[in-house]
Amino acid sequence: MEAVPYGGTDLATEPEEVSRLKSTRRVNIAEVAATAGVSVGTVSRVLNESPNVREHTRTRVIEVMKRLNYRPSRLAESLSRGQTRTVVILVPFLTRPSVTERLAGAISVLDNEGFDTVVRNVETPGQRDRHLAALTTRHEADGAVVVSLRLNSEHLAAMRSGSVPLAMVDTEAPGVPCTVVDDIRGGSLATEHLISLGHRRIGFVGDSPDEFGFVSTRRRLLGYRRTLSAPPTAIFAGSDTQALGVLAAAEKSGHSVPADLSVIGYDDIESAALLGLSTIHQPLTESGARGARRLCALIRGQLVRPLREELPLSVVARTSSAMYAVAGAA
Amino acid sequence: MEAVPYGGTDLATEPEEVSRLKSTRRVNIAEVAATAGVSVGTVSRVLNESPNVREHTRTRVIEVMKRLNYRPSRLAESLSRGQTRTVVILVPFLTRPSVTERLAGAISVLDNEGFDTVVRNVETPGQRDRHLAALTTRHEADGAVVVSLRLNSEHLAAMRSGSVPLAMVDTEAPGVPCTVVDDIRGGSLATEHLISLGHRRIGFVGDSPDEFGFVSTRRRLLGYRRTLSAPPTAIFAGSDTQALGVLAAAEKSGHSVPADLSVIGYDDIESAALLGLSTIHQPLTESGARGARRLCALIRGQLVRPLREELPLSVVARTSSAMYAVAGAA
DNA sequence: ATGAAAGCGCTAACAG
């Protein structure tokens, strides 16, 4: 490892060692073995911390690896071992806070389990199809977790015949391990909360139905419909993000929350607490973590049970919802 | 591809084809070649859409690939080609909206360029060191983009001697392509905005300095300090998320915004617009995209210029900031 | 247009 100028360097002459690729010939395990005067097998052993290496040998090999700036190829290792130690996670609309929290949960456990996580973001039907197809068409990871996206029968059939280890989060399919919540019940919980506060005219704000294969919002709407059907002194938003929109709109139009209007959201994203938004809490990070954990089990060849696991929902009453003061109907 | 029961199936008997790994022996290119009665070379050619394959042959090979449910190994392809077509992106606090937007920007261009993106989330110094080390210690990707994390001289030296293609976003290092904004100026812009509104006593809310190697907030603070130094009729928050916290706190304590208190944030995350938060806009998605684009250039062996690129900042006045009404000092 | 064969960089089984 040569000394590299840093920090104290004259900044006038912009050092640019990294701005262009130095075509340093990659040194491989054979080269290390050769210059250390041992076999590749031995180098491999020190690489994998095998106990069967004389301390002296190990030291020498390590020294050579350092000197040659050797970086073992994960690719070669994977190919040889027969597993990629990589998992793909397919998410829709990565920037949505609820999605991000799930993603973070998944990455965290995957990282701990020694997997790299390739994330694929889906924002159009085209991307969805392309990425879903890639999952079964080529062998690029040890498994995949699909978040919030619905698989059609073709996809499913392909996953099966290709036997691609798969776990789903916030969406389900027959025969696939999935981690979900009961969104219909969630819709009811939200509506009931408002009703218990004396509201009788409750509005709903959400995605236009069937917009993009998302199933959650529609089901929440269903829960709302089942619980009530008249218009607003309170609003139930299909997601916290939409609830924030409602909050802003209310303020803009001079309505104060919760005095004039109660608002309840859904998800309990991080900023909901920050803003005092009442909401239906669902274990976002946890769902991603569990999905990942189940995928790992699957990859290990374990049987995942129960196939469908349901996480609990709860209402979190904060400051955006309050008793209906004006004329609480009996 | 065998027919797989789906949908119409009796759900009482939970089908569980995917809940356990079917040990379907992987079919490889040799097997395809053998059963199609051609050489592996030919199969490889149809795989890569080489024009040098008789139409008839191609059709037959494709038919066999389907029938055998052949999935080419990306690993083997990469090893053979000598490139992973994978990029690592290192981000701190993945769930922060500003980070997520950058990530989305990067993933988007990387995806278009045919790269898989492995994301590594850093939430502790330990993770930071481990992931940073992994970048140089092993060869697992064609390059890396580092977001908002500071590299010390050791890391830098390692990146260089290992000649790991690297691009940085929202952070900089000598000799490395970076995409940044002028946070000091950002701090000034925010403060000036408030001052132009008649405010003279302006508070700052931000991270405790030097918490975790983050540089941005501190620099914004510096910009604020340089512009002013007395206490509050208005508040400048180091990030939009923190500004939202201020909004909530204000409301909770009965202060109305902007009547009693003006608030300006920093970043212009998606929900800022939603909530009418005044803020300093910085091109978040764009920064991620540019970082990714530059990394791609680097990987292609191109010279990246200028090494340091600065994206523009602008103030976005929304409804959370207003003229200081009470007693605007002259 | 197609086949044969030499890698790519590692792991692991086997010998010693």
Place this chain on the structure above:
DNA sequence: CTGTTAGCGCTTTCAT
């Protein structure tokens, strides 16, 4: 404890 060697599954000359 260490060396040898056969793969892992593909791409890619080089022949033909």
